[in-house]
Amino acid sequence: MYDKGIAVNSLSKTFSLPGIRVGWVAACDEVTDILRDYRDYTMICAGVFDDMVASLALEHKEAILARNRHIIRENLAILDQWIASEPKASYIRPAEVPTSFVKLDVNVPIEAFCLTLLQKYGVLLVPGNRFDRESYVRLGYSCQQETLKQGLQLLSACLKEF
DSSP, X not given: OOTTOOEEEESTTTTTOTTOOOEEEEOOHHHHHHHHHHHHHHOSOOOHXXXXXXXXXXXXXXXXXXXXXXXXXXXXXXXXXHXXXXXXXXXXXXXXXXXXXXXXXXXXXXXXXXXXXHHHHOOOOEEGGGGTOTTEEEEEOOSOHHHHHHHHHHHHHHHHTX
């Protein structure tokens, strides 16, 4: 690792365990010492249940990661097809990750669009302005294929209004 680099990860997205608050940091000793002190100050220890589930997930790491990669690859292909056929959407195709930033060509602030999409169509996307990315939405696709297809269909219907 780069001597000034800091890498963080958790079990939340990679292992499909969003409720489990277990993660790690790889960095130089100076940084990890500061983070360890801060962690000790803010929490005594991780929950017993979280530790147990984390241990179980890590014991079955290869099977879980293979399953998740399979889901993401198939769903990215669905998203690719939708992007190719939707004139108001574009993105830089990500590698194997469960979410992507999709640029939407709409004539209103992205937050207003997302509220309409949620209220009228029942589809929840995170507006990109929450990440300093106006005109973008964060779209997750590590779900059942039918759910993704239906959500993209509804997103297209909403885009037609704008």
